[in-house]
Amino acid sequence: MNPYLLIPLSALFLNLLLFIYVIALKGRHRVVSLYLFYSVDLSLWILSIILYWSFLPVEWMGWMMRVTSLTWLLAGTLFLEFIFEFLSKNPNLLLYFFRGLSLAVFPIALTTNWIVAGAEQKYWGYAISPGHLYVVSLNLFVIAPSVYAMALLLYESRNREPRFRNQCYLLFFGTLSSTILGFLTTILPRMQFQGDIHFPPLSGSATVLQSVCIFLAIAKYGFLEIRLEKIALQLYSKLREGVVLLSRTGELLYWNQSGKEMLGIYGTQPEKLDLSDYLENFPPEPFSRMDFKVKSIPSGPTESKEGKILSASPNRFLEVSRSEIQLSGRDKGNVFILRDITDKKEASEKISVLYSRVVKDLDIAREVQNTITTREFPHSSKFRIFSYFRPYDHVGGDVLNCSESQDGKIEVLFADVSGHGISSAMVAAMASIAFSVVSRRGTRPKEGLLFTNDLLTSVVTQHFISAVYLKYDPVSRVLDYSYAGHHTALLLRNGEVRELQGKGSVLLGIGSPILEDYDVTLRPGDRLLLYSDGLFEVRGSKGIPMGNSTLVEAVRKLAFQDSENLIRSLVSYSESFGDGVMTDDLTLFCLEIRE
Structure with a gap:
C-alpha cells in the first residue's frame, strides 16, 4: 500500500466524522445545509486525491482529473456561500461573480488542456499536469474566496457578542491554516519550478485543519447553534x-x-x-x-x-x-x-353564571358568601386554626378559603377585594372558585395567584384584589407563600412579633402582576396572623385612621394571649379606636403550630 495515502485517508475520515456529527445534531436549516454541501464537496475533493495516489491505470487519470476538477473549482465558492449565510449577509456582486465563473470554467477544464493538461506520475502517485490556467484557477477559485471569507469573518465579528466572536475566530484560524498549507504545498511550488512539484500537494487534505477548528467551535461555543439547540430541544421536551x-x-x-x-x-x-x-x-x-x-x-x-x-x-x-x-x-x-385552559374556560363559565345571579338577588349573594368563607377548618395535632369574619354589609369582599390536600398540606387563600358590598362579594366568590381549581392542581402559591389573575382579568374590570396565598406542610413545617399587594403577615414567636417579609403586585391591576414565591420554616409554638385592612382602616374621633403600624404595636402588646383571645382583643381594640364604626369588611386568620 502507498504510505502517502494515509494523508488523504486521515483527512477524509475526520471530515466525514464531522459531517456525520453535524447531521446527527442539527435540523434542516439553510446555514447548516450550506455547510454540509461544502463538506460534501471537500470530501469528494479528498476522495479524488486518494484515487490520484492509488496508481490506477494511467489512461484513466487524464479524464478523471478533468472530471474531478469540479470539486476544487467549487470549493471556494461553496465556502464563501456558507460564510455569507452564517453572517446573515445578503449576496453581493462578488459572490455572484464566483458562483457564475466557477460553473462556467468547468466545461473549459473538462474539454480543453488549458487547466488540466494531463497526468504525470510521481513517487507518491499521479499529479495533475498543469495547463497555463491551472495556477490562475487555483488562486481564483480556492485562495481568493477563502481570503475574502476570512476578511468578512474578522470584519463582521467586531461588535458581536463574545460567543459569536470566538466562533468566527476559530473558523478564521482553521481557514487561514488550511489555506496557507495548501498554498505552500500546491501553488507556490508550481510557480517556482515551472509548474512541476517535488513533494505531495496538500491543498485538499489541509482542509482537515479547518474541520478540527469547526469541531472545537461547536464543542466550546455552540457553533452553528448546534449545542444550544440540542439543549433547547431537551428543555422543550420536558x-x-x-x-x-x-x-x-x-x-x-x-x-x-x-x-x-x-x-x-x-x-x-x-x-x-x-x-x-x-x-x-x-x-x-x-x-x-x-x-x-x-x-x-x-x-x-x-x-x-x-x-x-x-x-x-x-x-x-x-x-x-x-x-x-x-x-x-x-x-x-x-x-x-x-x-x-379547559379548566380555566369551565371556571370562567361558572363565574359568569354566578355573577349574573348574584347581581339580581342579594339572598343568593349571602349564600355565596357562606360558601366562599371557610367556617370549619382541618383538625390536626400538629396545628390549629382560628378565624374571625364579619362583612361590612350583608355580604363582603374578603375571602378566606382553606383546604386540605390528600397529602395533608394546608392551602389558604386570604384575599381582600377592593370596595365592599354585593359587587365585591361577586368578585370574592369568583376568586374563591379560582382557588378551588388551583388547589386541585397542586401549583406553587405564585402560580396559583397568577392563574386567578388570568382567570378573572377578562371578567372583572372595576375591582382589584390584594391577596396572600399560603401552603403549609405540617410534616416539614415549611410554609410557602406569595403576596399580591397585601400587607405582610405577622409571625408571633417566643413573645416577639415580626413581619413575614415579601412583596408583590395586586391582582387585576394594570398589566401582569409581578409576584414571587417565599418560604419559611415554622417552629412549634409559632403563630401566623393574617388580617384584612378593615382592622386598621378605622378612624378615630378626629378622623385620623389607625394605620397598620399602630395595629402591629397592639399585636406586640397582646401577644402573650392565646390565639382565640388575641383575635377577640384585636377586634375589640379596632372597634374601640373607631368608636364602633366599621369602614370595611373585617377578617382575621391565625395558624398556630402545635408540634
Missing part, C-alpha cells in the same frame, strides 16, 4: 406546555409530546403541519396569543388524508402563543406554545 416549531412554509421542525397530546395527533411525525386542521377558527394572519377550541373527531382514532393519525378529542380549549424566531441565518420560523 415542558408540560405543548411546543410546536414550524418553518415559514409550515414544515414541522419539532414538537414535544405535550403538543401532540393537546392537538390529539398520534403516529409518525408529518412533514408539514397546519394548525387550522386541529384548532377551530385558527387565523391565517399572525397573532400573539389567542384561545382556540380543539376540533372534535366524531369517532375513534382515524387516519387523515395526509396519513396523520387522529384521536378522538374531548371538549378541550387551548391558549396558543405565537412568536417568530430566527432559525439559522436569515431563515425564520414560528414557535407555538400550547397551554390547556
Whole structure:
C-alpha cells in the first residue's frame, strides 16, 4: 500500500466524522445545509486525491482529473456561500461573480488542456499536469474566496457578542491554516519550478485543519447553534406546555409530546403541519396569543388524508402563543406554545353564571358568601386554626378559603377585594372558585395567584384584589407563600412579633402582576396572623385612621394571649379606636403550630 495515502485517508475520515456529527445534531436549516454541501464537496475533493495516489491505470487519470476538477473549482465558492449565510449577509456582486465563473470554467477544464493538461506520475502517485490556467484557477477559485471569507469573518465579528466572536475566530484560524498549507504545498511550488512539484500537494487534505477548528467551535461555543439547540430541544421536551416549531412554509421542525397530546395527533411525525386542521377558527394572519377550541373527531382514532393519525378529542380549549424566531441565518420560523385552559374556560363559565345571579338577588349573594368563607377548618395535632369574619354589609369582599390536600398540606387563600358590598362579594366568590381549581392542581402559591389573575382579568374590570396565598406542610413545617399587594403577615414567636417579609403586585391591576414565591420554616409554638385592612382602616374621633403600624404595636402588646383571645382583643381594640364604626369588611386568620 502507498504510505502517502494515509494523508488523504486521515483527512477524509475526520471530515466525514464531522459531517456525520453535524447531521446527527442539527435540523434542516439553510446555514447548516450550506455547510454540509461544502463538506460534501471537500470530501469528494479528498476522495479524488486518494484515487490520484492509488496508481490506477494511467489512461484513466487524464479524464478523471478533468472530471474531478469540479470539486476544487467549487470549493471556494461553496465556502464563501456558507460564510455569507452564517453572517446573515445578503449576496453581493462578488459572490455572484464566483458562483457564475466557477460553473462556467468547468466545461473549459473538462474539454480543453488549458487547466488540466494531463497526468504525470510521481513517487507518491499521479499529479495533475498543469495547463497555463491551472495556477490562475487555483488562486481564483480556492485562495481568493477563502481570503475574502476570512476578511468578512474578522470584519463582521467586531461588535458581536463574545460567543459569536470566538466562533468566527476559530473558523478564521482553521481557514487561514488550511489555506496557507495548501498554498505552500500546491501553488507556490508550481510557480517556482515551472509548474512541476517535488513533494505531495496538500491543498485538499489541509482542509482537515479547518474541520478540527469547526469541531472545537461547536464543542466550546455552540457553533452553528448546534449545542444550544440540542439543549433547547431537551428543555422543550420536558415542558408540560405543548411546543410546536414550524418553518415559514409550515414544515414541522419539532414538537414535544405535550403538543401532540393537546392537538390529539398520534403516529409518525408529518412533514408539514397546519394548525387550522386541529384548532377551530385558527387565523391565517399572525397573532400573539389567542384561545382556540380543539376540533372534535366524531369517532375513534382515524387516519387523515395526509396519513396523520387522529384521536378522538374531548371538549378541550387551548391558549396558543405565537412568536417568530430566527432559525439559522436569515431563515425564520414560528414557535407555538400550547397551554390547556379547559379548566380555566369551565371556571370562567361558572363565574359568569354566578355573577349574573348574584347581581339580581342579594339572598343568593349571602349564600355565596357562606360558601366562599371557610367556617370549619382541618383538625390536626400538629396545628390549629382560628378565624374571625364579619362583612361590612350583608355580604363582603374578603375571602378566606382553606383546604386540605390528600397529602395533608394546608392551602389558604386570604384575599381582600377592593370596595365592599354585593359587587365585591361577586368578585370574592369568583376568586374563591379560582382557588378551588388551583388547589386541585397542586401549583406553587405564585402560580396559583397568577392563574386567578388570568382567570378573572377578562371578567372583572372595576375591582382589584390584594391577596396572600399560603401552603403549609405540617410534616416539614415549611410554609410557602406569595403576596399580591397585601400587607405582610405577622409571625408571633417566643413573645416577639415580626413581619413575614415579601412583596408583590395586586391582582387585576394594570398589566401582569409581578409576584414571587417565599418560604419559611415554622417552629412549634409559632403563630401566623393574617388580617384584612378593615382592622386598621378605622378612624378615630378626629378622623385620623389607625394605620397598620399602630395595629402591629397592639399585636406586640397582646401577644402573650392565646390565639382565640388575641383575635377577640384585636377586634375589640379596632372597634374601640373607631368608636364602633366599621369602614370595611373585617377578617382575621391565625395558624398556630402545635408540634
